[in-house]
Amino acid sequence: MRGRRSSRSAAVVLAGCVGLAVMAPGLALAAPITSATTEAECNDAGGSWVGGACETTSSSTTTTTTTTTSTAPETDTSSSVPSGSVAGVTPADGTTDAVDGGGSATPGSGSGQSSAARSAATAPGSTTGTAETTTETTTATAPTTTGGDDATGAGAPVTRAAVADSGQQLAQQLTTIQLPDGTTLPVTFEPGKGNLPLGGNRLTELPSNPTAQQVCRFFASGLSVPDAQVTQVSQALTGLCDRLAVNGTADPEQVQQEVVRCYHECVSFDVRSVYFTYWNHRYDVDCDELTYDEANAILDWDRSDPFRLDGDDDGVACEWNAHDDDEVAYVHYDGYPEGGVSTGDGSTGTGASDVEVALAAGALAGLGVTGMVVVRRFARQG
Amino acid sequence: MTTTTDRTPEPRADRTAKGSGVGTRATIGILVVLALLAVVAYVQGGSSQRTGPATVELPAQRTAVALPLEPAETAALRIPSIGVDTRQLTELGQTEDRRLEVPGDATTVGHYRGGAAPGQTGPAIYASHVNYHGAQGGFARLADVAAGDQVLVERTDGVTVVYAVDRVAEVSKNAFPTAEVYGPTGDPALRMITCGGDFDADVRSYEDNIVVFGHAVEAYRA
Numbered sequence: 001m002r003g004r005r006s007s008r009s010a011a012v013v014l015a016g017c018v019g020l021a022v023m024a025p026g027l028a029l030a031a032p033i034t035s036a037t038t039e040a041e042c043n044d045a046g047g048s049w050v051g052g053a054c055e056t057t058s059s060s061t062t063t064t065t066t067t068t069t070s071t072a073p074e075t076d077t078s079s080s081v082p083s084g085s086v087a088g089v090t091p092a093d094g095t096t097d098a099v100d101g102g103g104s105a106t107p108g109s110g111s112g113q114s115s116a117a118r119s120a121a122t123a124p125g126s127t128t129g130t131a132e133t134t135t136e137t138t139t140a141t142a143p144t145t146t147g148g149d150d151a152t153g154a155g156a157p158v159t160r161a162a163v164a165d166s167g168q169q170l171a172q173q174l175t176t177i178q179l180p181d182g183t184t185l186p187v188t189f190e191p192g193k194g195n196l197p198l199g200g201n202r203l204t205e206l207p208s209n210p211t212a213q214q215v216c217r218f219f220a221s222g223l224s225v226p227d228a229q230v231t232q233v234s235q236a237l238t239g240l241c242d243r244l245a246v247n248g249t250a251d252p253e254q255v256q257q258e259v260v261r262c263y264h265e266c267v268s269f270d271v272r273s274v275y276f277t278y279w280n281h282r283y284d285v286d287c288d289e290l291t292y293d294e295a296n297a298i299l300d301w302d303r304s305d306p307f308r309l310d311g312d313d314d315g316v317a318c319e320w321n322a323h324d325d326d327e328v329a330y331v332h333y334d335g336y337p338e339g340g341v342s343t344g345d346g347s348t349g350t351g352a353s354d355v356e357v358a359l360a361a362g363a364l365a366g367l368g369v370t371g372m373v374v375v376r377r378f379a380r381q382g
Numbered sequence: 383m384t385t386t387t388d389r390t391p392e393p394r395a396d397r398t399a400k401g402s403g404v405g406t407r408a409t410i411g412i413l414v415v416l417a418l419l420a421v422v423a424y425v426q427g428g429s430s431q432r433t434g435p436a437t438v439e440l441p442a443q444r445t446a447v448a449l450p451l452e453p454a455e456t457a458a459l460r461i462p463s464i465g466v467d468t469r470q471l472t473e474l475g476q477t478e479d480r481r482l483e484v485p486g487d488a489t490t491v492g493h494y495r496g497g498a499a500p501g502q503t504g505p506a507i508y509a510s511h512v513n514y515h516g517a518q519g520g521f522a523r524l525a526d527v528a529a530g531d532q533v534l535v536e537r538t539d540g541v542t543v544v545y546a547v548d549r550v551a552e553v554s555k556n557a558f559p560t561a562e563v564y565g566p567t568g569d570p571a572l573r574m575i576t577c578g579g580d581f582d583a584d585v586r587s588y589e590d591n592i593v594v595f596g597h598a599v600e601a602y603r604a
Contacts, residue, residue: 199448231450231503231568336564337482337494340555340591344512344519344577366413373406 160206163215164191166252167222170259174223177264185226187263194223196234201241212250216241219259236262285309287318300336431523433465437532440544444602447541450570451501451601456493458536459508461574464523466491474509482507482575488514491521494564500535501543501570501601505563509575512588521576525550525592533572533596540603545572545596552578552590563593570598 171189192204203217210218220237240262244255285307287295295309295318309317438460458469474483474492485492491510498504511519533545553559563573572594579590 228568235450336560337476337496338480338558338560340553340558341482341484341509341575342577342587343484343509343514343521343575343591344581344588345514345586346581346583346588347516348513348518348522362416364417367417370410370413374410377406 160208163206163210163218163252166256167191167219170219170256171223173256173260174225174263177260185229188224189219189222190224191218191222194221195225195227195230196220196223196237197230198234198241199238201238209249211246211248212244212255213241213246215250215252215255216244216259219255233263287320290318292318431526432463432528433523434462436463436528436530438462438534440602441604444542444604447501447601447603449501449543449598449601450503451499451537451541451543453499453502454537454539454541456500456506456508456535457538458534459491460534460536461524461527461531462534463528463531464526466520466523468520470520482509485510485520488517489520497564497573498570500537500572501541501598503568503570505565505567505571505573506535506543507564507573507575512577512592519576521574521592524574524576524594525552525578527574527594533574533594535572541601542604543570543601544599546599547572547594547596549595551593551595553593554579554590555588558591559593567597572596572598 167189171187174187175184177184191206192202194202196202198217198220201217202221203214204221206218207214216237220234220241223233223237225233237259240258244250244258285298287309290298290309296316298307299305299309299315299317305317455473456471458467459471460467468489468491470490472485472490472492473495474485475495477483482494483492488511491508493500494507494509497507500506510521510524512522512524513519527547527550529547529549531547533547535543535545537543551559563575573596574594576592577588577590578592579588581588
């Protein structure tokens with residue numbers, strides 16, 4: 001898996017750039033209090049001591065965290081993460097994946113984009129953000145992200161209009177997510193009129209006080225993505241929504257972030273997506289995003305080397321990735337077989353059936369006998 | 383008396399001769415017709431050999447399974463329209479010269495392990511001989527498959543994937559559409575390959591391949 005994370009580092013950098021752009025307001029608020037050089041000074045100044053630096057704890061100084069559940073063992077006290085950011089999640093299992101070129105500039109923020117996104121998809125109970133505002137509505141399985149400065153507020157009533165607005169924001173965020181080539185994919189939101197099948201779990205009308213799962217399905221049911229991404233995005237979001245809380249009242253912002261993370265991983269880190277998108281958009285990939293096997297599979301697929309993976313033209317792509325030993329969870333890609341398939345040796349002729357062959361043999365024998373009879377008859381007459 | 387005696391055998395001889403002539407002509411006629419039928423059948427030997435319905439009834443009590451599926455090996459392959467129903471399967475790789483391996487006997491159907499598993503996103507690729515070592519192959523009638531025909535692939539996990547044939551193509555081995563056959567697809571797809579076209583006796587190989595293209599319609603557990 002180390003190779004996998006490494007190979008995604010370039011995409012992580014891109015994601016980090018997007019994340020930083022979105023995180024700028026949060027970073028400004030969370031900037032270290034430079035005058036504080038010790039933990040005591042930091043605490044006195046109203047900040048929190050994280051990784052040797054003093055950071056503010058958002059506008060709310062209340063630290064009455066009542067949200068911790070058994071599935072959220074660790075609070076990641078990094079900078080606040082505005083909605084839409086895809087960085088800064090501590091995996092629920094407490095592990096931290098260090099990825100070269102990670103997208104977060106804040107120490108201790110769990111900058112591994114790839115692993116972060118994956119953990120978000122598999123462990124929605126993870127805790128994100130640092131502004132330890134009070135959250136009263138979390139459940140055993142609901143994500144406990146507090147949402148930072150722009151959190152909608154604990155226990156605030158969730159109106160349909162607010163969720164619909166949140167859906168619009170979500171679509172805008174998804175549209176800004178960049179593919180490895182820097183392009184983006186258009187995503188729109190219109191309640192109940194999205195193009196994702198979602199395995200039949202579409203939700204066009206949002207009930208009052210919706211759960212996280214309902215909000216998730218409502219969002220997903222309104223999203224329209226490019227046709228090439230429909231299947232995989234639908235599957236990813238179906239899986240995400242299935243894992244979200246089915247009781248309690250949701251925080252739309254929080255669900256929004258989960259959807260963003262899920263979508264980001266879906267369109268940016270799935271190799272099948274890379275291949276498939278290539279067929280539709282002809283965009284570029286490079287060695288940082290591919291394992292040795294994947295790169296050479298692409299080179300084998302198209303010897304014209306459309307992605308310039310074989311810079312030294314020695315017939316081997318991305319040599320420096322040769323020692324990657326990745327476990328690929330999807331179809332193992334060996335490269336295509338070449339040419340036609342030798343599935344016949346002509347040993348049964350044109351394919352006439354046994355009955356036809358017997359009939360033909362019988363008829364030929366009969367003609368022979370008839371010929372003999374006719375010859376004998378003429379001989380007698382002669 | 384003499385006259386009567388002399389006359390009596392003559393009609394018998396005539397009747398015998400006439401009867402023999404009619405019988406011979408009838409026999410010749412029948413044999414000629416049979417021969418013509420045989421010739422016609424022989425000439426049309428490559429025409430339709432569909433032996434079953436294009437589609438079969440699926441179990442009424444089946445439980446639908448969402449596509450795409452996780453990988454699993456193939457347990458059985460059925461093509462009702464041409465009477466293929468086999469559990470004689472193997473996995474195929476590539477030869478040293480990077481060609482698709484073929485099954486080691488006439489009737490076994492091979493699944494290319496480098497492609498998708500049945501029901502998985504991508505093309506699930508199957509190959510079998512049209513004929514081999516004097517026996518008819520597992521895909522001897524593959525060219526008779528038509529668009530709309532059903533193909534059922536049972537997986538080792540008990541899930542059956544139902545494919546619908548989109549088209550059947552005869553392609554030259556010298557211009558094999560590699561990407562089209564083996565390339566990625568957005569949905570679970572099906573490819574079945576065998577030999578076809580003219581047989582080149584010099585190199586003991588058919589000049590073309592028959593390729594059936596299909597897509598997954600549904601998956602279920604019985």
